[in-house]
Amino acid sequence: MTDSAKYRSYSQFEEFLLNFYNLRQNVRIHSDNHKLVIRGIEKFFESINNCMENESLTLKISNDQLFIDDEKLPYNRTTKNLFDNIIRYFDTRGLEGVRFLEAVKHVSAEEILAFLRLLEHFWQKPEPLTWLTNCLAAQNINWVEMIKKSEIPQADQESSYKDKAERWERARKDYTYAKASLEEVAQKIKDKKSVVGIGKTVRVVQDMVTNLIEDDEVYAAISTLRVFDDYTFTHSVNVAMLSMCLGRRINLSRRTLASLGICALFHDLGKIEIPNEVLHKKDKLDDSELKLIEEHSLNSARLLLKLKASLDSKARILVPLFEHHLKYDLSGYPRVDWKKPLTLFGKIISIADKYDTLTSSRAYRKSLLSPDRALGYMLDHAGKDFDPILIKVFINILGVYPVGTLLRLDTDELALVVSSPSRNFSKRPLVCVLEKEGEGSYKKREIINLDERDTETGNYVREIIETYHPATFGIQPVQHMFSSN
Ligand SMILES: [Fe+2]
Ligand SMILES: [Fe+2]
Incomplete structure (x- = not known):
């Protein structure tokens, strides 16, 4: 192919992509007989006729690059937005691309519309590609083939929304098991059982680590599951999940992540000794009530010592329980007069704890902070209340607009x-x-x-x-x- 012929091809390909993208946008907004849709279909036919040299035309995405019939399309200032939009469009649908067969030149406008409407919605169905394939077959749409994303995901390839749905279900189960095991431990402590084991909690957290290593974004998002009536337990599970996400992003080992998860899960254990009327009091707390609240981190550490676990594992998580309301500059509570920096677990848990507290919708809170504003508040207090590097990593995990905003x-x-x-x-x-x-x-x-x-x-x-x-x-x-x- 000569350079000038190649140039012409690129512009024809770009024209085809623009027509395809604009048509699907117009189909989404307008009715079938709208003039923009009718004109869009004409342009689609024109451009696909110009581009298709052989029996098919394949539009494919690989490593964030667009290819037509294995020809990589060059990015430039005018095509950047269009190409980015098309890549996202297919990526969101779990597709690597689409192949139009020669028969597309002879199909009716209605068939093109039917195909585009299926393409718009299929990815939100269970088993989306099977659903789409069945619908295409049922409507005799045999002039187009969908190219599924490669089975082996690339390291930097974002999961499709559908994949996320399956992982979300798994994370929900982990969430329920973690909450149940924590409640069981708390109940045994309340019942003054002589031996309170934490074997089940350890196993739940270890499973959670395995799943979280695969996809930590779902675990970061799951704190939106919170329920008011058993706040202490849902809060503790949220803090555990958020802490482990943060630990994962700073490359803690699997074993260390499990210790961090257990530590975060038990961080408010001491609250079980605070009467509910104090814990959920809507008015200002008096001095004695405040003292009770402020003692809970020390009590969490004290109760941990009573649990049946190896001394080694208890030693790893004891100090962070005590520290979780101490700030980065060592203000906060309980008051300490040493200058030793907080432990890594203590710093991580205090960030996860504050975020969950700020975004919880507890009944006594007058104004509710949106998740993005909670992160903004925490960023403003970086270096004083929170470790400045860890807070940036934390925001990086949740995104500027966290899930649930x-x-x-x-x-x-x-x-x-x-x-x-x-x-x-x-x-x-x-x-x-x-x-x-x-x-x-x-x-x-x-x-x-x-x-x-x-x-x-x-x-x-x-x-x-x-x-x-x-x-x-x-x-x-x-x-x-x-x-x-
Ligand atoms: Fe606490
Ligand atoms: Fe807490």
């Missing part, structure tokens, strides 16, 4: 963050648009990617106007997270 968009839509890009502050989250159904009730609409940009202007298609804690609108994030309604 409620957003108001410039389209006046309310949207819930369901997946937040971590490791990359410049990327925007995946959100699920919520539609009001009745008083205090919302139903899930489509999932959209806020990273999507207008291919002509380069501006984001939707802007974020305001962020809220979901409880402000009576919304339980977990109901909308991966449900198919």
Whole structure:
């Protein structure tokens, strides 16, 4: 191929991609007989006719690059947004690409529309690719083939939303088991049992470490599962999961992660000795009540000593229990007069503990902080209250808009963050648009990617106007997270 012929091909390919992308966008917004849709189908046919030299045309993504018929398309300033959008579009759907067969040149506009509508929604179904393949067969759409993402995931390849749903279920089970084992230990202590073993808790946490090593983002997101009525236990599980995520990102060993998880799970054990009326008091605490609360970290350490576990494992987690309300500058409680820095576990747990406390929707809290504002508050206190490096790693895990943050968009839509890009502050989250159904009730609409940009202007298609804690609108994030309604 001569250079000029190659150049012409690239522009034809770009034209095809632009027409394909604009058409799917118009199909999503407009009805089938809208003039933009009709014109879009004409342009799609024109450009695919121009591009298809052999019996097929294959659009494929590999290592964040676009290929047409194995020809890598060069990025430039004008195509960057379009290519990024297409890569994200396929990535979100767990697809590596799509192959159009020659018969596409002779199909009706209705068939193209039917295909695009299936492509829009299939990835939110259980077994999405099987569902799509069956639908295509049922509608005699045999002029297109879907290319599944490679079975062996690349190290930096983000999981598809569907994969996340399966991992979310596994994390939910881990969450339930961890909470149940913690409740069992607490109950045995309350019942003054002479021997309180923690074997079950250790096994649960070890399983959690195995799953978390595979995908820590789901575990970071799962703290949205919190329930008010048994706050102490759900809080402890949240803190354990968040702490282990943080430990994982700083490359702690599997064994150390398990110790950290157990330590975080037991960090508020001392609270079982505080009467409920003090623990959940809505008014200001008096001095004696405050003293009771402030003694809980010391009591957590004291109760740990009574548990049946090896001295070695107890020694690893004793000091952090005592430290978890001490700040990075050693202020906080219990008051200490030494200058020794906090242990690594103590620093990690105090970050996870504060984040969960700030974002919990406990009834006595007057104003609810949205998760992104809680992170902003913590960043403002880095170096004084929190280790400045660990806090950055923590924000990196949760993303600028953590999962469960409620957003108001410039389209006046309310949207819930369901997946937040971590490791990359410049990327925007995946959100699920919520539609009001009745008083205090919302139903899930489509999932959209806020990273999507207008291919002509380069501006984001939707802007974020305001962020809220979901409880402000009576919304339980977990109901909308991966449900198919
Ligand atoms: Fe505490
Ligand atoms: Fe706590």
